[in-house]
Amino acid sequence: MDLKKYEKLAALNLSEEEEKRISKDLTDIINYFEVLKEVNTDNIEPLVYTKGAKLFMRKDEKQKSLDKELLKKNRELFNSNFYRVKKIIGD
Amino acid sequence: MEYKPTIGLEIHVQLATKTKIFCGCSTEFGAEPNTNVCPVCLGLPGALPVLNEKVVEYGTKLGLALNMRINKTSTFYRKNYFYPDLPKGYQITQYSIPIASEGFLEVKTSKGKKKIRILRGHIEEDSGKSIHTGDITESEYSYIDFNRSGVPLMEIVTYPDIETAEEAYEFLVLLRKTVRYLGVSSGDMEKGALRCDVNISVSKGETLGTKVEIKNLNSFRSVRRALEFEINRQIETLKKGGKIVQETRHLDERTGETKPMRTKEELNDYRYFPEPDLPPLTLTDEYIEKIKETIPELPNEKEERFIKEYGISEDYAHEIAASIEVAEYFEEAAKLTGKPKEVSNYLMVNIMKFINENGKSIKEITFGAKEFKELLDLIDSKTISKNIAKSVLEESLSSGKTPSQIVEEKGLKQITDTGEIEKVIDEVIKENPKPVSQYLEGKKQVMGFLIGQIMKKTRGKANPKIASKILIEKLNALK
Numbered sequence: 001m002d003l004k005k006y007e008k009l010a011a012l013n014l015s016e017e018e019e020k021r022i023s024k025d026l027t028d029i030i031n032y033f034e035v036l037k038e039v040n041t042d043n044i045e046p047l048v049y050t051k052g053a054k055l056f057m058r059k060d061e062k063q064k065s066l067d068k069e070l071l072k073k074n075r076e077l078f079n080s081n082f083y084r085v086k087k088i089i090g091d
Numbered sequence: 092m093e094y095k096p097t098i099g100l101e102i103h104v105q106l107a108t109k110t111k112i113f114c115g116c117s118t119e120f121g122a123e124p125n126t127n128v129c130p131v132c133l134g135l136p137g138a139l140p141v142l143n144e145k146v147v148e149y150g151t152k153l154g155l156a157l158n159m160r161i162n163k164t165s166t167f168y169r170k171n172y173f174y175p176d177l178p179k180g181y182q183i184t185q186y187s188i189p190i191a192s193e194g195f196l197e198v199k200t201s202k203g204k205k206k207i208r209i210l211r212g213h214i215e216e217d218s219g220k221s222i223h224t225g226d227i228t229e230s231e232y233s234y235i236d237f238n239r240s241g242v243p244l245m246e247i248v249t250y251p252d253i254e255t256a257e258e259a260y261e262f263l264v265l266l267r268k269t270v271r272y273l274g275v276s277s278g279d280m281e282k283g284a285l286r287c288d289v290n291i292s293v294s295k296g297e298t299l300g301t302k303v304e305i306k307n308l309n310s311f312r313s314v315r316r317a318l319e320f321e322i323n324r325q326i327e328t329l330k331k332g333g334k335i336v337q338e339t340r341h342l343d344e345r346t347g348e349t350k351p352m353r354t355k356e357e358l359n360d361y362r363y364f365p366e367p368d369l370p371p372l373t374l375t376d377e378y379i380e381k382i383k384e385t386i387p388e389l390p391n392e393k394e395e396r397f398i399k400e401y402g403i404s405e406d407y408a409h410e411i412a413a414s415i416e417v418a419e420y421f422e423e424a425a426k427l428t429g430k431p432k433e434v435s436n437y438l439m440v441n442i443m444k445f446i447n448e449n450g451k452s453i454k455e456i457t458f459g460a461k462e463f464k465e466l467l468d469l470i471d472s473k474t475i476s477k478n479i480a481k482s483v484l485e486e487s488l489s490s491g492k493t494p495s496q497i498v499e500e501k502g503l504k505q506i507t508d509t510g511e512i513e514k515v516i517d518e519v520i521k522e523n524p525k526p527v528s529q530y531l532e533g534k535k536q537v538m539g540f541l542i543g544q545i546m547k548k549t550r551g552k553a554n555p556k557i558a559s560k561i562l563i564e565k566l567n568a569l570k
């Protein structure tokens with residue numbers, strides 16, 4: 001398994017020690033799926049939701065958005081009306 | 092054997108709801124940055140999405156209008172990728188079972204009709220918008236406006252049935268007409284309410300060529316230009332023995348060329364998984380049936396009916412049915428006057444010209460069905476000539492006065508009194524001895540000139556039929 005790839009995808013920077021530990025965990029998880037694969041799932045609909053709750057919908061009605069003054073309090077994050085983050089476009 | 096292009100479209104249609112897909116923030120375009128944001132669309136921890144029922148209604152409506160099957164159970168998924176304008180680190184979208192599957196649109200091109208199949212239509216949320224100040228490669232920060240984050244979209248994916256730039260263009264045009272007929276989207280490409288990505292490859296024979304994606308096409312013209320350029324580029328490359336690289340390109344609006352876009356291809360791994368915060372969306376047959384009943388007659392159907400029912404030309408029917416407002420205007424006037432051909436003619440020639448030149452919509456003009464009837468009645472009763480009718484129409488459009496009011500005020504009543512016309516003709520014959528003798532020598536072309544003189548003297552009010560009949564009689568008498 002290419003852990004480096006997933007680190008990149010999740011924008012994480014793992015230490016060597018963390019990498020070792022997580023690599024082992026993930027390998028165990030993937031191996032467990034190999035066990036699950038043995039179950040016969042013929043004629044069984046894929047399950048995408050397990051909680052059994054019913055979808056609740058809302059009316060298309062406006063609600064109050066966040067107070068901008070509140071946002072402005074964090075000057076490091078909220079700068080001249082915009083959220084400001086370190087640029088991440090590579091190369 | 093010729094190279095044949097294979098083209099598929101992915102179109103994002105912004106659904107015209109008042110609020111976002113999962114929260115009550117406004118979707119208003121052009122609002123001050125970051126004013127329409129809340130914990131849900133900012134992806135703050137603990138905030139939960141609640142689906143907007145209008146999004147489901149519009150998605151169902153659009154799916155049905157595109158001849159699609161509405162799936163009675165569809166599911167939401169998380170599409171994971173890391174980008175600053177995506178606050179949660181994933182986009183909520185639909186994946187394995189979208190709200191609508193398998194449909195088509197039939198487009199008209201210069202080569203005839205063509206059915207373009209649609210694979211799927213799914214509802215999802217839009218991302219925010221990154222703004223970079225100055226040079227993108229130099230600036231240290233990205234600035235983000237989250238007003239667009241969570242705006243509802245329906246993504247329409249076609250099969251790769253498209254073979255020319257024209258077909259792609261016509262598909263988009265028809266899709267825009269359709270969403271506007273339905274009222275489910277403004278369809279404004281300039282405002283990002285309709286966005287188009289294309290996939291294109293060229294090949295000889297059955298095996299498909301390497302696929303290139305062109306992203307962020309933001310006008311109908313761009314789609315056409317980008318495709319024309321790209322089809323040619325791929326064919327020329329292959330003819331020279333070159334290879335097509337699988338990549339994402341964009342259109343350089345200045346040169347009309349497509350150029351490779353810098354992307355990290357290896358990062359294209361979205362790790363979809365079911366959205367645990369949203370149970371599946373289930374729709375009943377009754378619900379789908381109820382939505383079906385709200386779908387109006389669609390552009391193609393209307394066009395065909397206009398040709399059959401009113402006998403107007405195919406071109407006019409196509410143009411009139413392009414907008415539901417113009418179509419309704421036409422039909423009302425056609426019914427009231429009983430003269431659909433005349434109505435279509437004045438509408439497409441004079442009224443549309445006025446509308447385009449003055450940046451108005453058909454709903455804003457005061458010249459409606461009633462005024463149309465008045466104008467056509469004035470022609471019928473020979474009160475005014477067709478020529479005068481045009482200027483009365485133009486005057487009515489710009490001043491808002493009724494046709495009869497204008498005819499009255501300006502004294503435009505056609506002169507049908509033969510005595511009065513005879514008097515003018517006698518004058519014209521007297522004042523133009525040369526053309527008259529030319530006519531007598533057999534040069535019949537001078538008739539046009541002499542009629543012109545009569546019209547000039549009567550300020551266009553002489554009934555042309557009566558005038559030319561009398562003129563010929565008088566000239567022949569001189570022989």
Ligand SMILES: [Zn+2]
Nearest residue numbers: 114116129132
């Ligand atoms: Zn919100």
